Amino acid sequence: xxxxxxxxxxxxxxxxxxxNAARELGRVLVERDVTLVFGGGNVGLMGFLSDEVxxxxxxxxxxxxxxxxxxxxxxxxxxxxxVVRSMHERKAMMAELSDAFVAxxxxxxxxxxxxxxxxxxxLGLHRKPCGMLNVGGYFDGLLAFLDHSVDERFVRxxxxxxxxxxxxxxxxxxxxxxxxxxxVEKWIERATS
Numbered sequence: 001x002x003x004x005x006x007x008x009x010x011x012x013x014x015x016x017x018x019x020n021a022a023r024e025l026g027r028v029l030v031e032r033d034v035t036l037v038f039g040g041g042n043v044g045l046m047g048f049l050s051d052e053v054x055x056x057x058x059x060x061x062x063x064x065x066x067x068x069x070x071x072x073x074x075x076x077x078x079x080x081x082x083v084v085r086s087m088h089e090r091k092a093m094m095a096e097l098s099d100a101f102v103a104x105x106x107x108x109x110x111x112x113x114x115x116x117x118x119x120x121x122x123l124g125l126h127r128k129p130c131g132m133l134n135v136g137g138y139f140d141g142l143l144a145f146l147d148h149s150v151d152e153r154f155v156r157x158x159x160x161x162x163x164x165x166x167x168x169x170x171x172x173x174x175x176x177x178x179x180x181x182x183x184v185e186k187w188i189e190r191a192t193s
Contacts, residue, residue: 001177003035003061005098007113009106010044018105019048021135025104025169026052032173033058037097039090039113040064040082042075045104050075063093091116100129100176105138121181122159129179131164131172139165158182 012019022045029036036053039046040062053060059079065086068074074081084090091113095101103114118130132139143165149155162182166172 001032001034001099001173003037003098004029004100004102004173004176005037005094005117006049006102006104007039007106007110007117008045008049008104009110010039010041010046011107012044012048013105015136017136018045018138021133021169022048022104023052025049025102025133026058027056028169028173029053030056030058034173035059035061035079037061037063037094039068039094039109040074040078041068042077043073045106047075049104050078054078061097063090063097065090095120095126095128098128100131100179102131102133102172102176103139104133105135111142118162121162127181129164129176129181130162131166131176133169133172134165134167 006025008022026049030053036050036058038050041047041064050060054077062075062078062081063084064074065084069083082093084093095117101114101117103110120126121128121130146155146160150157150160164172164175164179166175
């Protein structure tokens with residue numbers, strides 16, 4: 001893996017462990033010579049993560065739509081900042097630039113970006129690994145819901161299992177590096193649809 005896209009919040013969240021995890025992920029990315037691709041903001045967890053990467057001499061590429069440059073306060077101190085026209089263009093560019101994808105704690109935008117890229121993997125549009133850094137159990141409820149979706153037969157187990165989940169940045173990057181995407185010929189059975 002040469003580059004990892006991280007979806008995370010423009011807020012710092014309610015607990016210091018979120019910011020600490022963002023900094024730790026930044027440190028691990030630099031130690032492994034992995035370029036950070038992210039939403040381009042200098043606030044919240046995005047800011048902690050990208051500042052750590054830059055402070056340690058790593059590479060960080062931000063991708064931000066014109067409409068969010070002022071709202072998310074575009075990070076001026078990155079290796080590269082790409083300003084795009086729309087959220088759709090942002091997601092496509094982040095996907096193109098990245099070898100793997102990580103969701104950290106964040107809000108609706110984080111979830112939107114992660115689940116779109118995960119859906120693209122499910123549909124076979126890419127074969128890149130996707131994972132969640134489950135800081136302090138942040139994603140526990142969401143993961144339980146996904147398991148419920150499998151039980152209710154709206155999500156295939158093979159697709160649920162595409163999400164690597166770890167609590168430490170190093171363990172998550174190791175898991176993503178070992179990723180073998182599932183081969184699912186048919187993801188909808190006509191008799192059950």
